[in-house]
Amino acid sequence: MKDKKIKNVFKEGAITSEFIGNSIQKHQSKTTIGAHNIFLGQVRADVIENKTVVAIEYSAYEDMANEKFDAIREATFKKFDLTCMHIYHSLGTVKAGEICLFVFASSPRRKIVFKAIEYIVEEIKAHVPVFGKEIFEDDTHQWKTNK
């Protein structure tokens, strides 16, 4: 049964420092929080067979991906005593050096958020149907696979 609205995690294009900064600022009113932990995934300019990755073009099975993000969120709240958490993932083109994943976990105390962030990021990498086309400088491409 799906009686609740599933949040859309995806944002078109790179996640900007301004967006991340604003997210931090929004939490200043939540004064039970004593520790934030943030994970930022950045597109790497990998060199593969002498060709450099200049961008990754992300696509996703969006409905299933948002369901998975929601399941990860629920599992995380069950496992860790978090005050709040947020996940944003890019779709479309993100250039090398830009941010494609922003995970933000907050709790009264630090030890929990260290563990929670690792758990969330590993779950995303393993279970969310997002696909990445690595674009090289000569416009050729290959498909990225999470290791």
Next chain:
Amino acid sequence: MIINVKYFGLIAEITACEKETILFTKSNVSEFLELLYKKYPNLENKDFQVAQNQELVTQDALITGNELALLPPFAGG
């Protein structure tokens, strides 16, 4: 029955489309894939998982209609 099939990433490159409807008269996922391999022989040696109604399923799962998706390796994050 009519199956709505969705393709992603490398798989969509091989099929040259992101979705289509396919008439299927047998019962499980592996029989459905056999049908697809006839249409797209280059799919056969590719690495992908199958999701039915947005949940991953194994090859012996029965097809219950609605939506199937062929998902290449994940690359999120």
